[in-house]
Structure formats: C-alpha cells, structure tokens
Amino acid sequence: MRNLYILLCVLAISLVSGQTSINFEKSDFSTILEKAEKENKLVFLDAFASWCGPCILMEKNVFTDPEVYTYYNQHFINARIDMEKGEGRELAKKYGVNTYPSYLFLNGKGEVVLRGYGYLKEEQFVRLGQDALIQVGGIELKKRFMEGEEDPEFLKQAFGIFIKSDPLFAKQIAERYFSKFTLKELDKLEVAMLLNSVKSATDSNYAKFISLKQNLLEHIPAEALDKLQRQYQINGAIDSALNLETGKWDKDLFLENTKELLTTKQAKELWQEVGLNFFGLTKNFKEYEALALEVMEEERLLEPQLTTQILYTFAENIENKESFRAALDYGIKVHSGHSTPELSYLIAKLYHKLGNRKLALKYATESVALTKEKGADATIPEKLLKEITQ
Template sequence: MKKLFSLLIVFISLSVFSQESINFEKGTFKEILAKAKKEKKLVFMDAFAVWCGPCKLMEKNIFPLQAVKEYYNANFINARFDMEKGEGREIAAKYGVRSYPSFLFMNGDGEVVMNSYGYMGEQAFLAMAKEANNPKFRTASNKELFEKGESDPEFLLNMMRLYADSDYELAKKVSERYFNVKKNESFTKDEVGLLLYFTKSTTDPNYQIFTAKKNEIAALMSEEIYNQFDTNIKISKVLENSLDQKTGIINDDYFYKNAIPLVGKDEAETALNRMKVILYPNLGNFTEYEKAALKYYSNADNFDPEELLKAAWIFSEHVSNPTSLKKAEEWAEKSVMRSENPENTYILAKLYSKTGKKDNAKSYAEISKKLAESQGKDATLADKLLQNLK
C-alpha cells in the first residue's frame, strides 16, 4: 500500500510539473505540423536563442502564468526551437527570423498567419494569441482570405507585415486595400512608415493616399521630409527605366529628360548621383562610382561622417586618381575628427599611404592597431599596412 501511495504521489507530482508552463511538443517540425493539421489547431512557435535575455524572461515570467499556459495549451500545438541549432537554423532561414524571441503562429501547412517578437507582458501575450486563434485561420490560409476580399484592418495590417520581406508584391497589394479602408481615418507614424514603404511610383494607389493626406503626413514628419519622399517617389520609376539591365549603366540623358519635368534640374541631378553611389559599388563599377561620389559628396558638410567614411573606404580600395584620393582623405578625416576608432583610423592611414604621405599613414596605422588591440578587435589590416610602410 505504501508503495502504491508513493507511486501515486510521484504521478501527481509529474502531472503538476508538466503543467507548470506552456506544454511544448518535443517532436520534429514536420511532426508538429502534422499534429496541428490533424487536430485542426494552429502551431504556436517560440523561436529563441540561448543567449537571448528577453527569451529567458519570457520563459521564466510569462510562460508559467496560469492564464497563459491554460490558453496556449488548450488552443495551440506549442513548439520551441533554438534558431541557432539543428532544425532551428532551417526554420529561421525559411521564415526570416532575425529578432529574438520571435513568436510564430502557423497552420498545419506551415503557413504563418501571424507573428510578433520581443518581450511581452501577460495581457499582450494573451491578446496576441486570441487574435491569432481566429477560426478563419483554421479553415483557410490568409492568402485565400485576402483573395476572397477580407478587409478587416487588423488582418490586413498583420498580413502586410508578414509578407513585407518574403513577398513584397503581395504585401503591397494588401497595403493598398488597408490604406483604402483607412483613408478617412487619421494615420499613426507607423502607418505612415508603411504607406511610404509600399509606395514606389506616382501610379500606385498608395500615392493617391499619400498626396490626399499631405497636410496630415507633413505634420507628423515635417513638410521638408514629406517633399523629399514625394521627390523620391516621382523619380523612382524614371530611375528604374534609366538602368540598362545588361550593362548596369544608367542612361543619364533618358533620366534627365524624364526627371527634370517632374522635380527640376537640381533635384534630378542629386537623385541621379544618389542612385549611382548606391548602385555602382554593388555592380562592381567603381569607375562610374568614383565620378558619381565626387559629385554627390561635393559638399561634404551636408553628410553624416559615417556615410562619408564608407565612400572613403571604397575609394581606398578601388580608386587610384590622386585628386580623388585627396577628397576621400577629407571624408575620412571628418569621421576621425568626430571620434577615433580602429576602422576610420585604418581607412585614413590607407588613404595617406596611397597619396604618398608615409609618416601620416604610419601614425594612423599605429593608432588603428592600438585601438583594435585595446578593444579586442582584429588588428591584422593595420599591422599589414605597417609592414608595407617600412
């Protein structure tokens, strides 16, 4: 009898222990999806990393709460995966998980119907689950619901965010319906940000919303910034059409012919050079990049020193013209004058070495090496430069 009583106590203890938190399944991702499909439930996935502080706080403070564990255990097939180990790596790549913790709700086919990230309190965590647990998501995918005309703003907002990275064109279509539904309401700053993100040309339906709400949007961001976005939108399509897809060269004549009537000569020239300094390094066309950067950064005081430093780095690697290198020195010097670090002092040293200023190059290479070593960073490049300067 005592033995039976002891076994009963153990059984009860194990039962209680198993309910101390959300009950996370132990199977593979494929098995978890199959179970969700069979039981006609959504999967709730806690996507975490072992080093993540907020992940640990969720596990310690939120998952064990009575209301939380009861709701999640009753309504979802719950799963946890370390995004940096085993299957977690594949899941992170497939679903674009970049922030921890990330919370994914998906149907049995593995389609995410809602996601969020970051530490949450009890009420927010429960509200998220209840929103995800909409019966519609168990009978149709969010794409199917959208195609059938679903126009609930919360649904559209969530879907917009879900597909912003993985399927921009779909997310853009969703945004157009969302902002059409909300056009007679006041926008938040976040909504304005989404509107701008999903507006690429003056023919976009979102652009009509953008212009109709000019005063409201300008009040949130300033009229100057509004006008800058307006300019970018107006000429974005022109820039796209100006680029020869085979050669990777922008047709200046075509661009100016079509952009100047839209934004004027000065704005058109600035926009063209801005596009070139973004595009040409990625295409490996450093000859054209050099020309564009010298024009675009001609008044260096108008630019952030870190942006100038990036240009200086590219010049130090790919440019040989002494006059151009002298200009790059000035850009790097602005960054160094703000605050010395291993990177900007090395770039400046390398530029000095290319323009024949050996003493200056040696001095800044030594500074770069010392800073790198004191900060536990790699000093190999600075050390190699010092060897070459001997």
C-alpha cells in the first residue's frame, strides 16, 4: 500500500510539472552556483563525456525514472556538463574528474559535499542524493563536535548521521560517548556505538567492551561475540607489530602474539597479506617485492583482488624483469580461474614492459572487451592498447 501511495504521488507530481527527466539548468556554471546559493540548495553536477556508454545509459534509463527526477528536481539545482568541451575542461581540472560518469554534489560556494561514480540503478542514485543531503546536515554537527560538545543525545544523533557517510568520524564520536558516561545497560544504538568504536585490542574502548560483555550478550549471541573478541585480539597483534613511522613490521612479535589465536599456517598467511599492504602503504618496495615473490613461489591461490594489487605494484614500482616474469606466471594462473578486466590489463602491461608485443596485445584486447561487457569506462585499457600497437 505504501509503495502504491508513493507511486501515485510521483505520478501526480509528474503530471502537474510535465517533467519526464531531471531538469538540467541551461545556464553557465557560475550562474548555477549563484542560483543554488540563493535557494539554499546543493548543485547536482552530472560530469559526463559524450563517448561514455554508462553516461548515455544513465541519461536514458535512470534520469527519466519518475522517482529519480522527482527527487532531484525537488532537492537540487541540476547541471549536466560535458567535461571535454567548453567550461567543462576547466571544471574537470578543478574537481579532478577523470572517471565518467562522475556525480558531484556542491554547495553554492562550489565546494564538494559528496561524490559518486559509475552507472547506478535508480534506487542507488536516489540514495546517493539522500546521502548528499545527510552530509550537509552533518556539517553543523561536526562543527559542534569539534568544539567539544558532550551532550549524550547530541552524540547519539551525530553517530547515527555519520556511521554510513564517515565511519572513522563516527568512531571518534562513539569513543567520546563512552569515555564520558558510565553505563550498566546498553540500548541498541549504544551497542552499535560501542562495537563501532572498537577495532582492535589496542583501542581505548576495548576495556569498555570487555567490562560490558555480559550486557552485550543480551543483544548478540555468545558465539558471535567471542568471534568478535578474537578478531579484536588479532587486530591488536597486527597493530602492535606495525610501525608506520619507521616502516618496520615485526614478524616475530606478530607470530608470538597470535600463537594462541591462529594456527601456524593461518598466522603466516595473514602476516603475508598484511605485510604486502603495509609495505605498499609505506612505499617499501624492496620488502614488498621480496614478500610478494615468497607468496607467489608458494603458489597460494590468492583472490583476484590481492593478485591485482601485486601485479599493479610490480608494474608501477618494480624494475626487476625476473620478478616481472614471476608475477606474470602467477597472474596468469589466477586469471585462468577468474578473469577480470583489471587482471587482463595488468598482465598486458607487464608483457608490454618485457617487450612481448604479441601477448601484450592479446591481454590488452581482452581487457577492453571485458571492461565494455561490464558497461564500464574502457579509456585506460584502450590507451594501453594504442601504445602497444604504435
């Protein structure tokens, strides 16, 4: 019944307004910003390119959906600008637009409130607009928090606003809440706040988690809570072994701290995966290369995402051709069981660096095809394909 009511409301609005799509302004961008400032609304900017397939599909299938255009016409000043023509070129530079379609939600001063990317279904696209408005509402809350606000109801409200849009900030809110108040019982929102404020046994609220564990059992099954505590302890062992300032990762300390939590095999595999992420983050590519070669030599069947990370890091930061060949051999094994456009692209790039034009061409062509099958922007693999054929 509720869905029927919404449909009738949307139909009534569209009949009255005569709209069949999002109403995009025809003015120049500065005039659009002035209008947004005057009406106290956000600008929704559809940053597109004429050759972009998903952009065309959004215009055809999503912008014409009654629920979509009713929501966007009511809440935003809408603009649709080709980023490769006219003032679009300068806007692309200003806002760092290099993926199409990109969706920018801007205030009247031209400041970005929220971004979105790619082809989105109707309900996803409406949710993106809702998130932009929530983000605006959160600006004042964030200001009050930064000024030291400690009112418990305010902190609960702010947590509810930011838990989806900015989970790291929501963690800060929850940490303040539990540092200021002594609780014997927790409601559902407080359970969510506590669990969100603890990521590892080294977090300030871990002791609070332990002290309130009996109360948490009223909301969470004992088995799930024990698994959560174990994960906090594992994360704590990782945190204790990492030093971002020095770029050091103490393997022996990590293995010692996890011997009661993980099997020897589990601890080694986790050490390898965390180590790869850590050495990549700290740009210690010598250690990264050595660890990645160790992982590949053991022929661990890594998931495509981690294999893609290894191949990307090798293609961008490693110069040793023997290491290239090892990465290629491993990448092809993973690719044979689970091909992705990203893996195809990186295999092509590595072959290109090794001077194997035939195989580089094969995988670059495959990457372009797989990318287009997904309805995604194929500019990057097409650029590599062009480089190979020149």
